[in-house]
Amino acid sequence: MSHFTITARDPDSRARAGVLQTAHGAVATPVFMPVGTRATVKSLSPHELRDHGASIILGNTYHLYLQPGHELIARHGGLHGFMSWDGPILTDSGGFQVFSLVYGGIADEVKGRRPAHPSRLSDMVTVTEEAVIFKSYLDGSRHVFTPERSIEVQHHLGADVIVCFDELPPFRAGYDYTAQSMARTHRWAERCLTAHQQRNRAALPNPDQLLFGIVHGGIFPDLRRASAEVISRMGFDGLCIGGSLGANKEQMYEVVDMTVPYLPDGMARHLLGVGDVDDLLEGVARGIDMFDCVSPTRLGRHGAALVRNRERNWRLNVTNASLRDDPGPLQAGCTCYTCRHFSRAYIHHLYRSKELLGIRLVSLHNVAFLLNLMADVRAALAAGRFGELYEEWLGKPLISVTR
């Protein structure tokens, strides 16, 4: 029942290349998946994504449950039919958003960069052993998510990979709460697995969904190890690393390093919500196979294009006056639609004029940039030169990575 095959390994790190088999096709890993929160990768068409090399995309269960609703989506052929994307899809469990839209800026919050607001928290979301009760971010209406409910919703959405429902404690929750929360997430994982095994396959848009478990434990090595070992043994089709990933990138890499050694080699590993250029390369080096992040389209909406410039954090502000008369593409050598046809000057003009095409073109470029980076990573792994690629992008030798 192995859905994941490893095809190449880097001798100097934990990096590996592989193939994940899903009901809608194979996914070559390491892979970056663009995020289509509301059944659309913001501003882009599914056919553009496919043409630029996207092999799997992510949808958000929480948002789709609230609008337009999972039952409506099931009636329209599941997410695949509804959004006209016939390739693989992964849905998260909704757990992240249930909490994140209370915490505020979720990534910063969960990653510990910003303090939590316990009073707002208790007003908006209540966690019990049985369920999470939360208010909709859309209209304040009250909803109850249980592990079984999350799986039911994901069954209706019909993604090829679905994920266990988890509680997301804030980074600053401390050891004791993180341990208790982890133990509950483990009990919820069992409930998700049972709900998934008992599904009525005939009634679902995609009867052959894979269920991924999710490893928690915050920033605490013994909890991460315990969670990795417990979740790995439960019989999931793959694994996610979730929960708090620390206060900064270094701590995130430490969390990955304290987790991966305790994950079985033969299961695909998804690091949830990560997609900066350096994080992708560091994650691959540490044995991660799958990544997702809203960053390429979010950056696009804010006028930041991804470019090969480490000193500037791989970002180019397209509204910068220096681009006003620049005839070159966003990134020299980039083969995306945007870079093949449009100059920096034109894109600068579109943003100055608040034209939607600007958001489209930069979002498409950014998505393609990360997809091309991951294609290069896979090619480098296959050719035994991942270390070279790592050093070329990050300006330091791969030996810095824990092995």
Place this chain on the structure above:
Amino acid sequence: MSHFTITARDPDSRARAGVLQTAHGAVATPVFMPVGTRATVKSLSPHELRDHGASIILGNTYHLYLQPGHELIARHGGLHGFMSWDGPILTDSGGFQVFSLVYGGIADEVKGRRPAHPSRLSDMVTVTEEAVIFKSYLDGSRHVFTPERSIEVQHHLGADVIVCFDELPPFRAGYDYTAQSMARTHRWAERCLTAHQQRNRAALPNPDQLLFGIVHGGIFPDLRRASAEVISRMGFDGLCIGGSLGANKEQMYEVVDMTVPYLPDGMARHLLGVGDVDDLLEGVARGIDMFDCVSPTRLGRHGAALVRNRERNWRLNVTNASLRDDPGPLQAGCTCYTCRHFSRAYIHHLYRSKELLGIRLVSLHNVAFLLNLMADVRAALAAGRFGELYEEWLGKPLISVTR
């Protein structure tokens, strides 16, 4: 020096099919041209437009002069190179916008549906025999347009068809002012022609631009006839019908009927700023060859899709709750990208979720809808069944049209 060839005529009306030769290719007429005000047809890529049958698009001189500037565009290969559209382009003269952005809702104002505000007018724009002095809608900065300046700007933009600079008197200006304004527009037409003939072709991105004259005269038959006769004799490469077109559609058709008989048969005729379904068919029946309008993309931004439903003014509100679970396309039988791949339910969801892809998909459908209508019109004219097509769309016989 004829750039326009008539290829078919309808025996029961003034409708004709033809071909306009331009430096970037031939345009089969009657034609609808999508409007790309700021060098972008809002939310759409130039390649989508081409793939959906657009043969010529329009850019607005006034907007492009202010941002990013015509000289910058000239440095980037003219509009063609700047926006990556290698087909024919028409630019207007800027006259319409110089006044319209003072009048407010331009179409309503010029067409007389809303009263003018003379005090605001005098603050924002001053007309002399020599020039129009106006304030930028962007930052209030002061600018001077002369006929020569408009042509110079259009030479830099490099469209295949450029248009004479005109004054645009409000509908309610009355006979005397309309007559005086027309006479001045005629003098400006001579100045435009001279400026065009004296251009330094070697310095321009597109040396082979056609210059169209513009017929004025408001709603007054003797003025329209006089203007048609004067402008027709000046030696332009084609003609536009501009100025006030009346207070409603019927008056607009009357204005066309009082003008077209005095235009030479062998010159292409463009009715400026018109693009409703009924107006296109009525215009063609009255001998118009070329149309442009922002309506398909403006409707798209407001969630209105064009459909074959005369009773509802050919519009479907995609935010209407009745579409929430509708699996059908926006328009059954439509071959556009949107209708081939996406349901009304999905598009409804995108608008409810304020997703940019919704605007894209409906704008593309709307543009394709009008392009397909005009392709049908051309095919009907070639096959001698324009009357049938007219009646099928408008539910009345073609004999109602003046011949």
